[in-house]
Amino acid sequence: MTIASSVSGQPLVDQEHSLHLLHRMLRIRRFEEKSAELYSAMKIRGFLHLYIGEEAVAVGVAEALTADDAVVATYREHGHAMVRGMSMAEIMAEMYGKVGGCSRGRGGSMHLFDAERRLYGGNAIVGGGLPVAVGLALADRLQKKNRVTCCCFGEGAVAEGEFHESMNLAALWQLPVLFVCENNLYAMGTALQLSESVIDLPRKAAAYAVPTATVDGMDVIAVAEAARKASDTVRETGGPFFLECRTYRFRPHSMFDPEFYRSKQEVEGWKQRCPILSLSNRLKERGWLDESALEQLEAEIATEIAEAVDFAEQSAWESVEDLTRFVYSESGVN
C-alpha cells in the first residue's frame, strides 16, 4: 500500500516549462515583498504571513492540478491563490480591505477565496482545512466526479487531532485528497523536533495506510515531478496521498516575530538554497536564461504589481450598511 519515495535533483528537461516555473515563483516573491512594504505603510493590516522561501511548493504542486481540482490552503496562501490563477489585483485589494478584493475585503490576507477556481480558503485555524478537504473529496466521490482535492498545511498541523482523523477517514473511505504538508520546520516558534515524538512525518500518514512521498521543497522541478506522481496516484486509485515538501520560511512567522527560536546562520544557510535563485542559476548555466531575459521578466512582474496596487488603491470601501450581509445566504433557497 505504502509507496515510499524520495525525489530531488531532477534534471532540467524543458526550457519553456522551467521558465514558466521561474516566472510563477518570481511573481509570488515580488508580490509578497511588495505586500510587506505595504504592511509597513499600514495599507495592509491584521496578520500577514509571507510564503517567501516556500514558493517552489505552491508552484510545483500547481503543475499537478487541473482547473477542475480543488485547493484548500492555510493563512499562508498568497502563493497558492496566485498559482490557482487569481489576479494580483484581487488579492491585493483583499489585503487592502477593499470591496474589489476576492472576498470583498471581509477576509483579508488569511482568507482568500475563489469559487470559479475552486480555492476554498484561506483557513486560519491550524488543521481546520483538512476535514473540509476530506469532505470536498467525498462530494466528488458521491457525484462520481474524477477530481482531486489538494489540501496544503504546515507541519504544525500534524500535531492536531484533525490531521489524524482526516488521514484515517480519507484512507478508510478512499477519498481523492492530495495532502501536501509544507514542512518548514517551525510552527511559529516551535521547532518540529520539539513538538513531535516522530519527526518522520510520512510515517504518520503511512500508519493510516496513506501512500506517501517526501520531496525537496526548495527544488521546484522536483516538487512538480513528485506532485505529478502523487496526483496520478490519487486519480488512479481514487484514494489519498501524503506528500511532504521540505521547505523553509525566510521571513518571520507573521509580521512581528523576534525569531528567538532559530539562528541567523540557520536562516542564511537556507537562503543559499532559495528556490528562485537556484532555478535561475541552473537555467543560466544551461544557457536558457540570461540577464536581459531575467530583467525583462522582473520588469513585467513589476508592472503587474504596480497595476495591482493601483487597482487596490482605486477600489472602493464596502458600504457599512452592508455590514450584516453574508451571515446567511441571500437567496434563501439552495
Next chain:
Amino acid sequence: MGQQEMRKLTYRDAVREGLREALQKDERVFLMGEDVGRYGGCFAASKDLLEEFGPERIRDTPLSESTFTGAGIGAALGGMRPIVEIMTVNFSLLALDQIMNNAATYLHMSGGLFNVPLVIRMATGGGKQLAAQHSHSLEGWYAHIPGIKVLCPATLEDARGMLWSALLDPDPVLIFEPAVLYPMEGELAVDAGAVEIGKAKLLREGKDLSLISYGSCLHKSLEAAAILAEEGIETDVIDLRTLRPLDEKSFLASVAKTHRALIVDEGWRSGSISAEISARIMEQAFYQLDAPVERICSAEVPMPYAKHMEEAALPQVVSIVETARRMVHG
C-alpha cells in the same frame, strides 16, 4: 488610603508578573501551551520565564489544544496546579470538549470526589483586523457553563492579581485577557498582589445611569463616561471582572441608585452575558427602572477584516455616548 509607591508597566508586564509570582510561590504551578517557552508567548506574556523556571515548568506544547488542555485537567487531578495557556479563545474551541465535558463536570459527576484546580488563560476579542476566525469574544458564552469560573481582567491590577486567586480556587477557572489590552500602559502599586475574584468593582460613580461592562469595553465605557460627565450626565461605571459567578449585587445596587442601565459587551447580542444581566435587572429591579435596560453589543456578524467594517461591528465610544444621552434625556 495612604500614599502608595507606584510604577509604570503594561498589561502584558502585569500578566507576566502574576505568572512569575505564582511559579515562585508554589512548586506545583507550571505553565504549558503553544509557544509559551522559546517564543516567549504569542503576546510575549511569558517572555524570559523559560530561562528563569526551566523547561519542566514552562512547557512548550505541540499544536494540540484538546490534548494539552485535557492534560492540564489530568495534572490538576493528579496534584499539580497547572496554568494552561491557549493562545486565543478562537483555538479554545478545539479544546471545548475537554473544558466542558471534563473540567466543568468532574466534580459533579464524581459526586464531589474529584475537583479540578486548573487555570486556563487565553486572549480574547477583536479590534486587530484579524477577521472572522481570529476575533471571537466568547467569554460570555463560556459563562453559560456551570462548573467553571470565568474571569476577565480589564485593569493592570487584575491582570496582575487575578491569577493567584484563581490558582487558590479549588475548581477550574478560565481567565480571558483582551488581546487589545496587552500593550496598555498604566500604573500599579509596587506591592500589588493577589486580588479578590467573584466581585465586580465600581470604577466611577454617578447618579444618572449605570454603565455595566468588562474587558476591553470597560475602557470604552470609561471614555464615554468622561465625555458624558462634561455634558452633566453622571454615570456609575461597573467593571464586572467575573462573568461567572456574576456579582449581581453590584449592578442591582447601582441600578437602585441610577434607575437606568446600559450594558456594553463585545459579545454578540443574542444569548450574550449582556442578555443575562439585563434579565436579572428585569427580574430583580424592574420597579426601580425609569427606562428599559439597553445594550450595546457587537453586530451579529462574523468579524469582517476591513477596518471600517470591524469598527462598525464592535461597540464604540460614540454609540455608548449617544445611547446614554438618549436614555437620560429621552
